[in-house]
Amino acid sequence: xxxxxxxxxxxxxxxxxxxxxxxxxxxxxxxxxxxxxxxxxxxxxxxxxxxxxxxxxxxxxxxxxxxxxxxxxxxxxxxxxxxxxxxxxxxxxxxxxxxxxxxxxxxxxxxxxxxxxxxxxxxxxxxxxxxxxxxxxxxxxxxxxxxxxxxxxxxxxxxxxxxxxxxxxxxxxxxxxxxxxxxxxxxxxxxxxxxxxxxxxxxxxxxxxxxxxxxxxxxxxxxxxxxxxxxxxxxxxxxxxxxxxxxxxxxxxxxxxxxxxxxxxxxxxxxxxxxxxxxxxxxx
Ligand SMILES: [Zn+2]
Numbered sequence: 001x002x003x004x005x006x007x008x009x010x011x012x013x014x015x016x017x018x019x020x021x022x023x024x025x026x027x028x029x030x031x032x033x034x035x036x037x038x039x040x041x042x043x044x045x046x047x048x049x050x051x052x053x054x055x056x057x058x059x060x061x062x063x064x065x066x067x068x069x070x071x072x073x074x075x076x077x078x079x080x081x082x083x084x085x086x087x088x089x090x091x092x093x094x095x096x097x098x099x100x101x102x103x104x105x106x107x108x109x110x111x112x113x114x115x116x117x118x119x120x121x122x123x124x125x126x127x128x129x130x131x132x133x134x135x136x137x138x139x140x141x142x143x144x145x146x147x148x149x150x151x152x153x154x155x156x157x158x159x160x161x162x163x164x165x166x167x168x169x170x171x172x173x174x175x176x177x178x179x180x181x182x183x184x185x186x187x188x189x190x191x192x193x194x195x196x197x198x199x200x201x202x203x204x205x206x207x208x209x210x211x212x213x214x215x216x217x218x219x220x221x222x223x224x225x226x227x228x229x230x231x232x233x234x235x236x237x238x239x240x241x242x243x244x245x246x247x248x249x250x251x252x253x254x255x256x257x258x259x260x261x262x263x264x265x266x267x268x269x270x271x272x273x274x275x276x277x278x279x280x281x282x283x284x
Contacts, residue, residue: 049187051087207240
């Protein structure tokens with residue numbers, strides 16, 4: 001987990017996540033370029049979930065570090081963002097004004113649910129619908145990998161039978177295409193549709209409220225709702241993020257661990273809190 005992902009989450013301050021093997025950044029909260037250091041040149045795609053300041057104010061710093069730092073300054077970066085996002089447009093205007101005349105190898109992709117961009121060989125990043133605030137467009141994202149598996153009617157075949165079929169050239173007819181979700185991120189959102197992230201390897205989900213009565217507007221999920229999405233989708237690992245700073249961690253963490261234990265979710269569970277991936281339940 002800590003080898004493949006880095007991130008930062010403090011609601012209202014800064015939020016971002018870096019999935020190293022996928023070369024994918026989700027959101028660009030402040031401090032991003034400092035935390036990435038020399039890896040600032042690695043991301044090929046930045047997916048922005050929405051334009052609230054704690055998710056986009058790191059953009060000018062990230063872009064500047066990539067353009068003026070020491071490294072692959074002409075490496076292209078694709079920025080996917082919710083179509084019509086006012087906050088993203090404001091950040092984009094700032095880039096145009098502050099760095100006027102400087103050419104960046106940036107591609108902007110205005111996305112709506114279903115919009116997809118290629119993410120390396122055999123994978124695509126796809127925007128998924130989420131519910132956040134009414135006045136700022138928001139999206140979640142999932143990364144889908146095209147895989148092949150044996151059709152169910154052949155599932156009882158032995159390895160020798162499969163090898164024999166391969167020699168006879170009939171193996172391809174025995175396979176079917178499946179779309180496997182390797183990674184998904186809700187952004188700031190109410191609970192997402194579990195069907196969109198079935199069997200995902202990693203789901204990062206909003207978990208702002210430890211207790212439902214603390215929620216005044218329906219714009220963020222509770223920890224229990226996030227765990228329920230993870231349970232219904234049977235994801236392998238869930239990373240909760242955006243836990244409100246109103247909760248003192250010394251008492252919130254035991255309460256959250258108790259929720260995980262009684263949730264019925266049997267995968268691995270972490271809380272991304274500031275720069276730490278805190279283990280809540282990790283199976284041996
Ligand atoms: Zn937000």
